[in-house]
Amino acid sequence: MLDTAISIPHIEQVGVRARDIYSQQPTRDFVRSLVISERRVRLLQYDRSGAKYSDPFDFHLEAARFVKLVLGLTSDDPRLVGFDKSICWEVYKGTKDVHGKINAVDAKGDKITYDIVGDRPSFHRCSLIGRATNTWDVTGPNGEEYIVKDLWREARRSSEPDLLEAAKGVVGVAQMIACEDIYKVSDFRDLQDGEELTDRTKCRITLERYGRQIEHFQSASQALWALHDAISAHKELFKAGVLHRDISKNNILFGRPDAEPGWRGVLIDMDMSIFVDLAKRDNAADFRTGTRMFQSISVLTSFNSKVPMAQDFYDDIESFFYVLCYLLFVCESKGKQYRILPMPQERTLRVKIHWRHFRGVCIGLLGRALQESSPGIPQYYPLPCQIEGKDTPQRPKGEVDRGPESRVA
Numbered sequence: 339m340l341d342t343a344i345s346i347p348h349i350e351q352v353g354v355r356a357r358d359i360y361s362q363q364p365t366r367d368f369v370r371s372l373v374i375s376e377r378r379v380r381l382l383q384y385d386r387s388g389a390k391y392s393d394p395f396d397f398h399l400e401a402a403r404f405v406k407l408v409l410g411l412t413s414d415d416p417r418l419v420g421f422d423k424s425i426c427w428e429v430y431k432g433t434k435d436v437h438g439k440i441n442a443v444d445a446k447g448d449k450i451t452y453d454i455v456g457d458r459p460s461f462h463r464c465s466l467i468g469r470a471t472n473t474w475d476v477t478g479p480n481g482e483e484y485i486v487k488d489l490w491r492e493a494r495r496s497s498e499p500d501l502l503e504a505a506k507g508v509v510g511v512a513q514m515i516a517c518e519d520i521y522k523v524s525d526f527r528d529l530q531d532g533e534e535l536t537d538r539t540k541c542r543i544t545l546e547r548y549g550r551q552i553e554h555f556q557s558a559s560q561a562l563w564a565l566h567d568a569i570s571a572h573k574e575l576f577k578a579g580v581l582h583r584d585i586s587k588n589n590i591l592f593g594r595p596d597a598e599p600g601w602r603g604v605l606i607d608m609d610m611s612i613f614v615d616l617a618k619r620d621n622a623a624d625f626r627t628g629t630r631m632f633q634s635i636s637v638l639t640s641f642n643s644k645v646p647m648a649q650d651f652y653d654d655i656e657s658f659f660y661v662l663c664y665l666l667f668v669c670e671s672k673g674k675q676y677r678i679l680p681m682p683q684e685r686t687l688r689v690k691i692h693w694r695h696f697r698g699v700c701i702g703l704l705g706r707a708l709q710e711s712s713p714g715i716p717q718y719y720p721l722p723c724q725i726e727g728k729d730t731p732q733r734p735k736g737e738v739d740r741g742p743e744s745r746v747a
Contacts, residue, residue: 348373349382349389353466356384361464364472367540368420368526370411379404386470386490386538387523422488424520424542425474427457440474442486442544443516452476452486460485469609475547483547484515489609490523490538499543501608504578509600510571512591512608515544548604549592553665556672561665564592564603569658571605576614576651581621583649584610585657586629587664614650623649631664632657 356369368385378394397404410418417423424441438454455475463471471489478484491497502514520540529535552568555561568590572582582589584607593601610627623640625633627649634653640646668675 349391352382353384353389357464357466360466360470361462363421364459364462365422365425366420367422367521368523370420372407372411379407381407383527384466385523385526386467386540387527387536388467390527422520425454438474440476440486442542443518444544445516447516450478452478452484471609485545485547487543487545489541489543491541492536492538496612497541498608498611499541501580501611501613502543502545504580504613505575505608508571508574508578510567510604511575512548512604512606513546515546517541517543545606548594548606551588552590552592552603552661553587553669555592555665555669558671560592560602563599564590565658565662565665566603567593567600568603568605569655570600571603572651572654572658575605579613580608580611581614581649581651582608582611582654584608584628585654585661586632587661588629590661621649622646623653628657632660 352371352373356371359369360366368383370381370383373380373382374397377396377398379397380394381392383390395403413419425438427436427438429436436457438457439451440454441449441451444450452474453476455477459472460475461471461473463469469489469491471487473488474486476484476486489498499514499517502512502517505511506513518541520542522537522539524535524537527535552561552564555564572585575582582605585605589605589607591604591606593604612621614621623634623637623643623646625637625639625641628637630638634656636647637649637653
C-alpha cells in the first residue's frame with residue numbers, strides 16, 4: 339500500500355497513462371502526476387530519462403504543501419506543467435482551424451519563427467523514454483520549406499548535429515540548415531547529492547525538406563533510381579567517416595520533383611549513426627541499433643553473442659537489400675501494399691516461399707525499370723507466398739504469363 343511504501347507497479351501503472359499523454363501531446367517535455375491514498379500523497383515525474391518520485395507525506399498534517407502541489411500541477415504556465423513554450427498554437431476566431439508556430443534558429447544563428455504545416459508532427463515517436471523524436475513540416479517567412487526535428491540526445495552518443503555537419507556537401511544525404519540545444523532533463527529535476535541521472539539534451543535541428551518515403555513510389559524506375567542514389571550517398575557518407583546504421587524504408591526519401599541524379603533518393607535520420615575509425619573497427623554490433631525488420635543477420639544475432647562482430651558498411655548494404663525485398667514483396671506497382679489475405683487457423687498449416695515467384699518479381703521489376711514503356715512487361719508483381727497445396731493467385735483478367743525469362747526480352 340502507498341501508506342507503507344510505493345512499489346514498482348504503482349510507477350508502471352501511472353507510466354502507462356503518462357505515455358498516453360505523450361502520444362496525444364507531442365509538445366510535452368515531462369509529465370507530473372500525484373498518487374494519493376487515504377492519508378498520503380506522492381509526486382511522480384516522467385521525462386525522457388525515466389521516472390522520479392518524491393517521498394510520501396501525510397497531506398492531513400501538511401495541508402499547505404499539498405495545496406502547493408495541486409496549484410503547481412494546474413498552473414496556467416505551460417512550462418510549469420511540462421509543455422515546450424517555443425511551440426505555440428492559435429485557433430482562428432469563428433473556426434476550428436488551428437495554426438502553429440515554432441521558434442528555431444536560422445543558418446546565421448539568429449532567432450526565427452516558422453509556420454507549422456498542419457496541426458500534428460509529420461513524425462511522432464510515442465515513446466516514454468529515449469530520443470522521443472518529433473519532426474514538423476514548416477515554412478519560412480519567404481515560403482521556404484524545411485523540416486524541424488526535435489529529439490532528446492544522450493550525452494554519451496554521437497551528436498546528430500555533429501554527424502550532419504560532417505555530411506554537409508555529401509550528395510544524397512539530408513542537409514542541415516541550423517541546430518540548437520534548448521535545455522536538459524536535469525533542468526527540471528531536483529537532483530540530490532549522489533543521485534545518478536542519464537541526462538538528455540533536447541536538440542532542435544532544421545533540415546531541408548524532401549519527398550515521401552521510398553515505399554510510395556509511382557514507378558519501378560523511380561524506386562530503383564532512389565535506391566541507387568541512396569546507396570551511392572551511403573558510400574560517400576562512409577568515406578566522410580560516418581556509418582549510418584539505420585537503413586530502412588522510412589529513412590530513404592525521394593528527392594524533390596525533377597531532382598538531379600544523386601538526389602533522386604535521400605538518406606535521412608542519423609540518430610543511430612556514429613563516427614568510424616577504419617583502422618580500429620571497434621564499433622561492436624548492437625541488436626538495439628536500427629530498425630528490426632531491416633537489420634543484418636550479424637546485428638540481429640549480437641543479442642546472444644559474447645563477442646559481437648564489428649558493425650560496418652556491409653551490414654548497411656545488407657539492410658539496403660532488405661529494403662529492396664520489402665518493395666518487391668509488400669508493394670504493388672505504384673507503392674500500394676498488397677491486400678493481406680486472412681490466414682487459415684489450422685496449426686499444421688505450412689507456408690513456403692516460392693522462389694520462382696521471387697525470381698519473377700526481381701526480373702519483372704528490373705525489366706520494367708529498363709524498358710518501362712514496353713508492352714511485353716506485365717504491370718503487376720506476383721505474390722511471393724502462397725499456401726502449400728493451394729492454387730497460385732489469379733493474374734489480372736486478360737493478362738498472359740510469358741514466364742520470367744520473357745520479361746526481360
